[in-house]
C-alpha cells in the first residue's frame with residue numbers, strides 16, 4: 159500500500175494536512191534477485207584462479223602513481239620490498255574527499271549508495287537476455303514512453319539504495335510521475351534526481367546505455383518548520399516541491415556508463431573523475447583523474463534523421479560541419495542513441511552533441527532536471543560548455559519535474575562555433 163506524504167526534506171507531513179497529494183512514498187517495494195557481483199560460479203570474468211585474487215601486478219590504467227618501495231638492508235643483502243600500488247577506488251576516493259572537507263559524510267553515503275545501484279544495474283544489463291529482462295514492461299511512464307522491464311527494475315534499485323542510505327529526502331526520477339518522498343524513518347536532507355536507464359532503446363540490442371544522477375541540497379528557504387501546524391500555504395507547498403532547482407545548485411552529478419566497460423564518472427565540484435569497474439572483485443577503480451574535455455573535437459553527434467525538421471540556422475551549421483576542411487578531413491558523425499555514451503566519448507575526445515527542438519518537439523527530447531543539467535554540470539567541470547541555444551543550461555530553473563529542453567553540449571570552441579550560427 160503506497161501512502162502519500164508531503165516531504166519537507168527534513169521530515170514528512172501527512173498528506174491530510176496538505177491541500178493535495180504531492181508525492182508518493184518509497185514503501186516496501188519488490189526487490190529483484192541479484193547474483194553477487196563476481197560470484198565465481200556465475201561471474202563472466204576469466205575463470206583462471208589468478209583472476210579471483212586481488213591483483214598485485216601494476217595495473218595498466220591511465221592513472222597509476224609509481225609504486226612506493228622501501229629499501230631495507232637485510233644482513234649483507236639489500237632488498238627492495240614493494241609496499242603497495244596505491245590503486246585508488248571510489249570508496250577510498252570519497253573518504254579522502256570527506257576527510258579533506260570537500261563533501262560531508264552524508265553526501266559520501268548518498269554517492270556510495272548510487273554506485274551500488276549502478277553495479278547492480280550493470281550486472282542485470284549484462285545478463286538481461288539470459289534472465290528474460292529484455293523487452294517492454296507493459297507500462298507507460300508519465301512522458302508517454304513505453305517502459306522497458308529494466309527501466310522499472312533499475313528505478314526500483316535506485317529508489318531502494320537511496321532509501322536505505324538514510325540520507326535522501328526526496329527523489330525525482332524519469333520513471334516516477336511525481337517526486338517521491340522517503341518515509342521519515344529513512345529520510346535525509348539530500349534531493350536526488352536521476353534517469354535510471356538512459357538510452358533504454360539500446361537495451362535489447364546490447365548497445366550502450368547509462369544511468370544519470372544529480373544531487374541537490376535542501377532549498378534552505380523552503381524548509382518548513384515542523385512545529386508550525388498552520389495549513390501549508392501555496393508558497394510553502396511550492397517550496398516543498400523544490401526538486402526543481404537550476405543545475406547551478408548541484409552539489410554533485412555524474413553518470414554510470416554501461417558499455418564494453420562499466421565506468422562511474424562524477425564531479426563533486428572539483429573536476430571530473432572516472433572509475434572503471436573491475437568485475438573480478440566488484441570495485442570501481444580510479445582510471446581517469448581530473449578529465450579535461452579537449453577545446454575542440456572533430457566529432458559531432460546529432461540525430462540527422464530530424465534534419466528537415468530543424469531551424470535553417472542549425473541546418474547551415476550541420477552543412478558547414480560536413481564540408482571538407484583545409485586538410486580535406488571534415489567532421490565525423492557519431493550517434494549511438496545514448497546521451498551517456500555520447501558525453502563519455504566527448505569528455506575524452508572532444509566534439510559536440512546536440513538534441514535540438516524541432517517542428518514536432520518544441521523543447522527537444524531530453525529532460526532538463528535529470529538528464530541535461532547533470533551532464534552540463536559535468537561537462538562544465540571538465541572545461542566544456544552546454545547551452546539550449548540561447549542560454550547556459552545550468553541557469554535554467556525547471557518549472558516542472560519532467561520539463562524538456564533543447565541541448566548543445568561539448569568542447570567549448572565547438573559550442574561557441576554553433577552559437578555563432580544560431581545567433
Ligand SMILES: O=P(O)(O)OC[C@H]1O[C@](O)(COP(=O)(O)O)[C@@H](O)[C@@H]1O
Pocket residue numbers: 303353355356357358359461495496497498513523
Ligand atoms: O531518439 P532521439 O530523439 O535521437 O533521442 C536520443 C536521446 O534520447 C535518449 O535515448 C534518452 O532516452 P531515455 O528515455 O532512454 O533516457 C538519449 O540517451 C539519447 O541521446
